[in-house]
Amino acid sequence: MRGVFAFLLLFALLPFLPLGVWRAFLLDVGLFVLLFTALALSWDLVARTGQLSLAHGAFFGLGAYGTGLLLPHVGTLPALALGALLAGLGALLLGSVTLRLHGLYFAIASLAFSEVxxxxxxxxxxxGGPIGLPVPPPFGGGLPLAGYxxxxAVLALAxxxxxxxxxxPFRLAQAACRQSEAVARVLGVRVVRVKLLSLFLGSLVAxxxxGVYAMKxxxxxxxEAFSLARAVEALVIPIFGGLYTTLGPLLGGVVLVGLEQALRLWIQEGYLVVYGALLVLAILFLPKGLLGLLGGRRG
Structure with missing residues (x-):
């Protein structure tokens, strides 16, 4: 718990630290760390029920487009809220149709949802079709650190x-669904309801x-908005950091997003090769993620 609050405190104070000539770059990296770590936590919330979701790229895109379309008409905060609600409605639609599916079948259905x-x-x-959609900055651009x-705030909610x-006690219901749905039903757990609530909450954060990404x-x-890479990133970060925990995706997000940005700066062409190789090594030799390496307890 202390590690989680230390992480939040560090990023809350980051704009006030003496960052020198790297200030703008580090704040941009920090913003992307916050957003993609929040996305990873939203995926992990669904994974705790045993479902492999590839729809988080779709929820991310729904929030982005919903916010971008509504922002000029209703303002920053209402647009963000309505964009998140649009993503939540998408999750309810997807979940009501597919949450009785298991494992790879649900993963394929969620991927198809993203492609649609x-x-x-x-x-x-x-x-805007293939041309794309321009999005105004938050609060009309009058607050330079508004996006950060x-x-x-999105990460704090996640x-x-x-x-x-x-x-x-919701943890026990999620764990029961993950271990055995048949046993969970015998114990009185409403499996579909638990999965649907997890998917809905995760989609709101995504x-x-x-929405914040669109304004940035x-x-x-x-x-870009409905990219499969976004969904893959959302699942890789918790696996790298430590599944079914809060601290694991926080650690994974800082390391992976920071590493990606650093490699993009230092290596430029071909940085994805190095990034991918490091991920493969981590999955092979850190099966419990960074929390396992640090001696942390898995959730």
Whole structure:
């Protein structure tokens, strides 16, 4: 618990630290760490029920496009909230149809959901189609650090939901679903309801992450917003840091997102080769993630 609060305190104080000439770059990296770590925590919340979701890229994209389309009309915070709600409605739609599926079948269905949404974003006129959608900055650009602190707020919400799921009786219901759905039903656990609630909460956080990302990027394309790479990143970070915990995705997000940005700066062409090789080595030799290496207890 102390590690979680230390992480949040560090990023809350980052804009006030003497960062010198690297200030703008480090704050940008910090913003992406916050957003993608929140996305990873939202994926881990679903994974605790035993479901392998590849739809988090879709929830991210729904939040991004919902926020981008509504921002000029309703303002920053209402647009973010409505974009997250759009992602939540997408999760309810997906879950009501597919959550009786298991394992790879659910993963394939969730991937298909992402591809359908990307195709719709490419074909519909009001989304900008393949040309893309320009997005205004938060609060009209009048607050330079608004994007950073919005990203911090999204991560704080993700941490709060993760800790609630980790410390409350809901953890037992999720663990029962993950271990054996048949036994969970015998014990009185409403399996579909637990999975649907987990998916809905995770999608809200993913939608908020997408909305803040849209205001940071200032431009959206369907290939970027609904990217499969986004969904893969959301699952790689918790696996690297430590599954079914709050601290694990926080550690994984800092290391992986920071490493990706550093390699992009230092190596440029071909940085993905080095990044991928490091991930393979980590998965082979750190089966319990960074928490296992540090002697942390898995959730």
């Amino acid at each position: 949404l990307r195709t719709l974003a490419l074909k519909l006129g009001f989304t 602190y919005l990203a911090f 941490v709060a939901l993760s800790l609630w799921a980790e410390k409350s 939608g908020l992450s997408g 990027a200032l431009f959206l394309s369907p290939y």
